[in-house]
Amino acid sequence: MSAPTPVREPVWSLSRKAIALWVAQGAVGTLCYGLVVGAFWLLVPLDAGAAVAPARWAGAAFVLAYAVLTLAVRPRLRFRVHRWEVTGEAIYTLTGWLTRTWTLVPISRVQTVDVTRGLLQQLFGLATVAVLTASSQGTVRVPHLDLDVARHVADHVARRAEKTRDEAT
Amino acid sequence: MTRPTARRTSPRVLLVHTLTFRQARSVVPVALAVIAGRGLQGSPATVVALVVGVTVLSLLWAALAWWRTSYLAGDTAVVLTRGLVSRSVRTVPNDRIRGVEVEAPPVHRLFGLVRVRIDAAAGTVASEDEELVIDGVLRAEGDRLRAQLLSRRAVVATEAAGRHSAPEPVEEELHRFRNRWLLYSPLVGSYLVLPLAGVGALFRLLDEVPDRYVPRPGQLIGSPDLSDGWLVLAVVGGALVLLALGAVLGSAVVNWRFRLVLRGGSLIAERGLLTRRHTDLEVDRIRGCAVSEGLGMRLVGAARATALVTGLGDAARRGQLLPLGPREDGWQLTDLLVPSPGTLQRHPAAARRRRLGRAVAPGGVLLVAGAVLTATAGWWPLLVAGAVLTALGVPLGLARYAALGHATGPTSFAVRSGWLVREHVVLQRRAVVGWEVRQTVVQRRAGLATVQACVGAGQGGYSAVDMAAPEVAGFTRAASGSWASALAG
Numbered sequence: 037m038s039a040p041t042p043v044r045e046p047v048w049s050l051s052r053k054a055i056a057l058w059v060a061q062g063a064v065g066t067l068c069y070g071l072v073v074g075a076f077w078l079l080v081p082l083d084a085g086a087a088v089a090p091a092r093w094a095g096a097a098f099v100l101a102y103a104v105l106t107l108a109v110r111p112r113l114r115f116r117v118h119r120w121e122v123t124g125e126a127i128y129t130l131t132g133w134l135t136r137t138w139t140l141v142p143i144s145r146v147q148t149v150d151v152t153r154g155l156l157q158q159l160f161g162l163a164t165v166a167v168l169t170a171s172s173q174g175t176v177r178v179p180h181l182d183l184d185v186a187r188h189v190a191d192h193v194a195r196r197a198e199k200t201r202d203e204a205t
Numbered sequence: 206m207t208r209p210t211a212r213r214t215s216p217r218v219l220l221v222h223t224l225t226f227r228q229a230r231s232v233v234p235v236a237l238a239v240i241a242g243r244g245l246q247g248s249p250a251t252v253v254a255l256v257v258g259v260t261v262l263s264l265l266w267a268a269l270a271w272w273r274t275s276y277l278a279g280d281t282a283v284v285l286t287r288g289l290v291s292r293s294v295r296t297v298p299n300d301r302i303r304g305v306e307v308e309a310p311p312v313h314r315l316f317g318l319v320r321v322r323i324d325a326a327a328g329t330v331a332s333e334d335e336e337l338v339i340d341g342v343l344r345a346e347g348d349r350l351r352a353q354l355l356s357r358r359a360v361v362a363t364e365a366a367g368r369h370s371a372p373e374p375v376e377e378e379l380h381r382f383r384n385r386w387l388l389y390s391p392l393v394g395s396y397l398v399l400p401l402a403g404v405g406a407l408f409r410l411l412d413e414v415p416d417r418y419v420p421r422p423g424q425l426i427g428s429p430d431l432s433d434g435w436l437v438l439a440v441v442g443g444a445l446v447l448l449a450l451g452a453v454l455g456s457a458v459v460n461w462r463f464r465l466v467l468r469g470g471s472l473i474a475e476r477g478l479l480t481r482r483h484t485d486l487e488v489d490r491i492r493g494c495a496v497s498e499g500l501g502m503r504l505v506g507a508a509r510a511t512a513l514v515t516g517l518g519d520a521a522r523r524g525q526l527l528p529l530g531p532r533e534d535g536w537q538l539t540d541l542l543v544p545s546p547g548t549l550q551r552h553p554a555a556a557r558r559r560r561l562g563r564a565v566a567p568g569g570v571l572l573v574a575g576a577v578l579t580a581t582a583g584w585w586p587l588l589v590a591g592a593v594l595t596a597l598g599v600p601l602g603l604a605r606y607a608a609l610g611h612a613t614g615p616t617s618f619a620v621r622s623g624w625l626v627r628e629h630v631v632l633q634r635r636a637v638v639g640w641e642v643r644q645t646v647v648q649r650r651a652g653l654a655t656v657q658a659c660v661g662a663g664q665g666g667y668s669a670v671d672m673a674a675p676e677v678a679g680f681t682r683a684a685s686g687s688w689a690s691a692l693a694g
Binding site: 043139 | 666693
């Protein structure tokens with residue numbers, strides 16, 4: 037990395053299963069684009085216009101590049117970047133892969149804690165913890181934790197928030 | 206104390222609703238369509254019958270609605286029951302009431318009535334559903350309701366705080382709108398839009414009217430000679446003058462005799478020429494203030510000051526402390542409510558490079574494309590446009606950089622950004638409910654980061670754009686509680 041980070045990195049990584057989930061997401065995306073490009077190859081005849089042949093190859097190249105990016109590069113990079121932590125006073129996360137976002141929310145200002153599980157997440161036994169505050173912008177999301185970890189964290193944060201809440205707005 | 210009973214609104218509201226065709230409005234488009242379809246070949250008697258019919262229908266409708274509507278301001282909650290066939294009951298507990306607004310639209314004023322809006326917004330995401338409107342009570346009853354609801358709320362608040370002595374309500378006028386400030390309005394975007402919206406509405410109305418009733422300007426004044434440059438100039442000049450007049454007029458209607466009063470723990474704002482509004486803000490819920498200056502306003506030193514209040518619906522309008530006025534007055538008010546954190550710190554030179562780069566980039570792309578086109582096809586206008594845009598980008602980027610700044614003080618902090626509308630926000634330390642630090646790839650290489658303070662008021666978040674990355678941890682720690690030290694390594 038060329039420059040030091042503006043703030044410190046949280047210490048804990050996500051579940052390793054998150055990589056598998058991101059790869060699965062990439063596979064679904066690649067499949068969709070592949071079907072579109074495949075349909076173009078099969079259904080649009082070559083003599084329909086001069087632009088068809090270049091478009092075919094451009095489409096194929098796009099699918100290939102997309103597959104490499106979303107299957108091989110992005111999941112690993114994301115896993116390396118994503119970090120989270122619950123400190124004595126706050127919940128702290130780092131997300132993103134190109135643009136990085138650090139979010140810090142004090143437990144005393146937490147209003148609600150949600151645990152959500154998407155379809156893919158259920159397949160991989162993962163869950164997302166979302167911590168909401170009075171601000172529409174101040175929401176912390178810790179994606180793809182192991183289900184028991186997520187439940188434990190949500191429980192812990194909610195209980196501590198109840199004890200230390202001041203004004204919460 | 207007598208047990209509160211459910212009451213009806215004043216029967217005079219029937220007249221208001223009949224006059225404004227509130228219920229019959231839905232009939233009008235149908236009637237217009239019928240007229241358009243059949244033509245008005247009938248005698249004037251038909252027209253009279255139609256008007257009378259619609260009026261009677263409207264009165265009947267209003268009467269039914271009035272008869273089925275009742276409200277109850279009890280010890281614990283306000284309940285509004287209404288609905289002709291399907292009944293709806295809306296209950297707002299007293300401790301959830303965030304504000305009470307008494308407004309008197311012109312027709313209501315004619316009959317000595319007011320409309321009471323009770324605001325119970327739960328968060329910053331406000332919607333119409335979160336308020337309860339009692340439409341058409343006598344002015345005295347409206348004031349009584351407001352006083353009763355707000356005093357209850359104050360009791361709840363003092364009980365919660367464990368205090369027993371309620372403070373004496375002393376009234377202090379903070380400031381009063383001066384009519385000469387109306388002259389600023391042609392320089393403010395939102396007021397310039399008002400006459401344009403009026404013109405738009407007029408055109409929509411013309412669209413509804415069948416074609417043969419629309420006069421053709423060509424027939425009336427003959428076709429004008431467009432080759433005459435002076436005529437075009439006069440028309441454009443006249444339109445500009447009209448636009449400016451419209452802006453002043455619109456601003457006068459909204460801001461007429463604006464007054465800000467501090468009474469007890471509340472700020473009370475009164476405003477409006479036709480519709481008179483009374484808005485209550487609890488000082489305790491104010492988390493910060495924003496002073497915004499548009500491009501035109503900066504030329505004449507005008508500004509607008511807004512309070513950032515937690516849990517206030519429609520906060521942009523209701524939170525206004527100074528709708529339009531000299532910058533000094535805006536700052537005086539702001540300093541009174543939130544202590545100033547001192548002068549702003551400039552952002553590093555890398556931030557200036559980034560602003561310049563972003564401002565010049567669109568022009569630069571055009572310039573390159575134009576150069577390619579000139580070389581290949583000999584078509585040069587794009588090249589010129591690109592060069593002009595690139596040149597304009599330089600002052601724009603510098604101005605955008607000059608707007609950036611942040612400051613921290615003992616109890617508050619400030620951030621400033623924006624060029625078209627420059628917004629200087631001063632927030633209390635306790636306002637921060639979270640921090641969000643963002644860094645794009647470009648920012649990472651330039652050693653910059655954008656820090657957003659998440660706040661449960663106003664827009665929900667205010668950013669210090671392109672701050673020097675090593676300063677971020679210190680800034681967040683100084684601008685909020687000890688919990689923010691988790692960001693420092």
